[in-house]
Amino acid sequence: MQKIMVCIKRVVDYNVRIRVKPDGSGVMLDGVKMSVNPFDEIALEEALRIKERGANIEVVAVSIGVADTQQQLRTALAMGADRAILVQTDAAVEPLTAAQTFLAIAKKENPDLIFLGKQAIDDDANQTGQMLAAIWERPQATYASKVEISGGKAAVTREVDSGLETIEVDLPAVVTVDLRLNEPRYVKLPDIMKAKKKPLDVTSLDALGVGAGALLKTVKTEPPAQRQKGVMVKDVAELADVLKKKGLI
Amino acid sequence: MHKVLIVGEHDGKTLNPATAKCVTCAGGIPDVEITIVLLGADTASVAAQAAALAGVKSVLRVDRPENEHPLAAIFAPQLVAVAADYTHVFGPSTSFGKDLMPRVAALLGVPQVSDLMAVEGPYRFKRPTYAGNAIVTVEADPARKLIATVRVASFEAAKTGGSASIESKSTNAALPSHTRYVGAKTGSTDRPDLQTAKRVVSGGRALGSAENFKLLFSLADKIGAAVGASRAAVDAGYAANEMQVGQTGKIISPDIYIAIGISGAIQHLTGIKDARTIVAINKDAEAPIFEVADVGLVGDLFQIVPELERLVSG
Numbered sequence: 116m117q118k119i120m121v122c123i124k125r126v127v128d129y130n131v132r133i134r135v136k137p138d139g140s141g142v143m144l145d146g147v148k149m150s151v152n153p154f155d156e157i158a159l160e161e162a163l164r165i166k167e168r169g170a171n172i173e174v175v176a177v178s179i180g181v182a183d184t185q186q187q188l189r190t191a192l193a194m195g196a197d198r199a200i201l202v203q204t205d206a207a208v209e210p211l212t213a214a215q216t217f218l219a220i221a222k223k224e225n226p227d228l229i230f231l232g233k234q235a236i237d238d239d240a241n242q243t244g245q246m247l248a249a250i251w252e253r254p255q256a257t258y259a260s261k262v263e264i265s266g267g268k269a270a271v272t273r274e275v276d277s278g279l280e281t282i283e284v285d286l287p288a289v290v291t292v293d294l295r296l297n298e299p300r301y302v303k304l305p306d307i308m309k310a311k312k313k314p315l316d317v318t319s320l321d322a323l324g325v326g327a328g329a330l331l332k333t334v335k336t337e338p339p340a341q342r343q344k345g346v347m348v349k350d351v352a353e354l355a356d357v358l359k360k361k362g363l364i
Numbered sequence: 365m366h367k368v369l370i371v372g373e374h375d376g377k378t379l380n381p382a383t384a385k386c387v388t389c390a391g392g393i394p395d396v397e398i399t400i401v402l403l404g405a406d407t408a409s410v411a412a413q414a415a416a417l418a419g420v421k422s423v424l425r426v427d428r429p430e431n432e433h434p435l436a437a438i439f440a441p442q443l444v445a446v447a448a449d450y451t452h453v454f455g456p457s458t459s460f461g462k463d464l465m466p467r468v469a470a471l472l473g474v475p476q477v478s479d480l481m482a483v484e485g486p487y488r489f490k491r492p493t494y495a496g497n498a499i500v501t502v503e504a505d506p507a508r509k510l511i512a513t514v515r516v517a518s519f520e521a522a523k524t525g526g527s528a529s530i531e532s533k534s535t536n537a538a539l540p541s542h543t544r545y546v547g548a549k550t551g552s553t554d555r556p557d558l559q560t561a562k563r564v565v566s567g568g569r570a571l572g573s574a575e576n577f578k579l580l581f582s583l584a585d586k587i588g589a590a591v592g593a594s595r596a597a598v599d600a601g602y603a604a605n606e607m608q609v610g611q612t613g614k615i616i617s618p619d620i621y622i623a624i625g626i627s628g629a630i631q632h633l634t635g636i637k638d639a640r641t642i643v644a645i646n647k648d649a650e651a652p653i654f655e656v657a658d659v660g661l662v663g664d665l666f667q668i669v670p671e672l673e674r675l676v677s678g
Contacts, residue, residue, distance in 0.1 A: 132630065133494040142498050154612075210466065211475050238493050239611070240478045241462050245436065246470035254437055254543040257463045260605065270546065275459040276559060276614070278550035278606050282435065285542040294595070294612055295605060330475040330508070335501040339492070342637060345658035351668050354643070354661050355675035363563075363620040363641055364587050364676045 116264065116286070118173045119162040120226035122217055122247075123191055124152040125184045126237045135338045142336060151187045154232020156194075158292045160299040161262060162230050163195040173197045175224060179208050179216050185315060192310035193302040199315040206320075206327040210238075214246035219323035221251060226287060228269070233258050233291040244291035254284035258293040366393050366486050369450040371443060372402045372414050372423075373460045376432075379413040381560045382456035382514075384521035389514045390454055391419050391522065392483035399424060401446055401533070403439050405432040415528040424533040433545035434460055440467040445535035447472065447509065454480075457513040457615070458559070469511035476511040477502055481518040491515070495611040496634035516559070517617035517638045551604050555581075558607065561590035564618045564639075566609055569596035570625025570647070570665060577602055579666070580624060583673045592616070594626045610635035625665045628653030645669070 127133060128148040135142055151159075159176060166172040176191035178184050179202040188199035202216050221229060229251075234241035248255035256262075256271035260279065263270045264286075273280045274293045320327055348354045358364040368390040373380035383400065390398050400414045401424040414423045424446065430438055443464075447453050453468060455461030457479050469476040482490040487504045489512070504510050558564065565584040571577055577591075584591045593603035595610055609616060611631040617638035624645045626632060633656055636642060644657035645668050654660045661668065 127494070133497045135498050142494065209475055211470060211473075214470060234612070236495065236611070239495065240476075242466035242469070242476055242478060245463065245466035246476075248437075249440065249467040249470035252540075254540070255463070255467065257436075258459060273459075274605050275548075276606065278548065278604070280548045281546040283544045283546050288542075295599070330505060331477065332503045333500050334488075334503055336493075337499050337501075339496055339499050339637070342642070342656045342658075344655060345642075345660060347654070347660045347662070349661075350663075351661070351671045351675060354645075354659065354668075355672060357659055358620070358643070358676070361641065 116170060116172055116227045118175065118224060118226045119165065120175050120177055120221060120224055120229045121155070121159045121162050121191070121196065122229065122231040122243070123155045123159065123176050123178045123187055124235045125149050125178065125180045125187045126152045126235055129153055129236060135336050139335045139337055149183070149187070151190055152232050152235045154234060154236070154292060156299040157294070157296050158230035158232050159191055159194055159196060160297045161292060162228070164297065165264060166195070175200065175226070177217060177220050178202070179204060179213055181205055188315055189310050190302060192313040192315070193306040194300060198313055201315065201317045202320060202323065203317050204320050204327065207329065208327070209330060210240050210242035211246055211330065212325065212328055213243045214250060215325045216320060216323060217243070217247050218250050219325055228286060229289045231289070231291050233293055244289050248289035251289065254288040255291070256282055256284050256288060257291045259290050260293050260295050262290060262296070366396045366452060367450045368393060368396055368398050368452040368454055369447055370398060370400045371453065371455040371461065371464065372400045372410065373456055373458060374402060374404065374407070374410040376404055376406065377409060379410045380456070380458070381521055382458050382516045383414065384417055385516040385519040386454050386456055386514045387417050387419055387522035388519040389480055389483060390452070393452070393486050397421050399450070401426060401443070403431045403434070403442060405429055411530045415530050416524045416526055417528070418523045418526040420526050420528040422529045422531065424531060426533050426535065430539055434464070435543050435545060436464040436467045437543040438539050439464055440471055441537040441539060442535045443468045444471045445537045446533060450509070452510045452512065454512050454514055457515050461513045465511055465513050472509055472511065474508045474511055475504065476513070477504060478513050479515040480512050481515045492634070495631050496637065497630065515615060517615045551606050555584060556588065556590045558590040558592055559614055559616060562619045563587055563589035564592050564616060564620070565589045565622045565624065566592035566594070566626060567597055567603065567624050568594040568626030569600055571597060571602055574602045579669045583669055586673050586677045594629070594632050623653050623657070624669060626653055627651045628656065
């Protein structure tokens, strides 16, 4: 194994309470804190741990997005990625377009493994890794909670609805990661300084021959229906009464 | 005429209830004909269950030994072959469907709409984004095949009483050998399945230990409920991964959800807001869970839960 590619998305920070624009044209993003998608941070951490087990492996972080996405790639470099590539675009990129873009990069870089988060916490689509694996014509191991590499293969334990499932895939492969694969490291100040000197290449969808192709049209964005605030009961006996009256127990 | 192909989920014996919910979702499309496709080593008995769902016109069985385990890399090329005759292909937003459907979409070169929560037209749907805090209406191009996953918590299960035709279908799709099934570890339990249970008792970090979760299991068994957990409880090791409810865990819609010692992080609430009745028990009167609860009780769960169990078993 020589190279691991990690795909990273710039998203609204996990702790921001999102608000929908009153005209229904989207969500308010002005001045909102942006971060690396938390699942992608876990993906990068896993790549770094494999690298740190002693093998001579290069870790390349790749992102698609606006110019400011360089901030998130610098975070990835500070965590320990060796270099970064930004495919710069102002267009909203759908999962299929993202997969086609990552494929174009993968064809140049020839990684043995591509790690991604299982989903981005903005569009919650949960598609890009699977789509990339499909068009790369390589295996996919989604929702990984354990990854073991040996001899050109990866044994991946996956979090599925019924519990855990293990599959074995030949490399190269795409692995999408779940919450409990690892706990990402904190970035230290000296690492941030060092990251400034690491290479960060900027390219474009055009240069990669990928069309931005908006295949789906978002016609409206609205806040979810609110639940009515209910009643407070004073003790367990009253709670049991209410539930019995409602026929729930 | 819109022809919807639904990818049925099953374990070889039982059709997953998520499939019946996909049928209801597809039934919301005007002028529609619904087909369920089943891939497996032997789908005879699940095909009979699928054929009994009201509103289904036909059931296709794609039986071959390689289909014993639901591997996306193996299933996807076969579904691409079967999908040729359909305008829409739907799968459930379960770990099975979420893994499989985007691979099918990408092989077909078309986009996917994830987590349909409402059908507004044959190519117009609502879906949640930002952990359910922004609901978007999306329109897809009618000239392309539409691939989608169905947010099962948003739909009732289709009733039985149907009598669809059942036919075997073979494809000459080439299957890759690069992906192999090794094994599974399932949290085997006699309790109802969390995703489809009518009643759910769920615990948070305030439980304090895996040992204390037994309080919830005991209550759950008295009322025939499934047991869930918040991400905090799972991260702390108090509950198994597959018990997690929320944005990145399971999205559920039981008749009653009893949240015990769960503060109600936004990512948790997105997993339960389709519950018919939410009951919250928490010692912190300011906990956000009380903002969405239909019935709330402030107090010590270690006193409340055993007493509630005694009162409801009387």
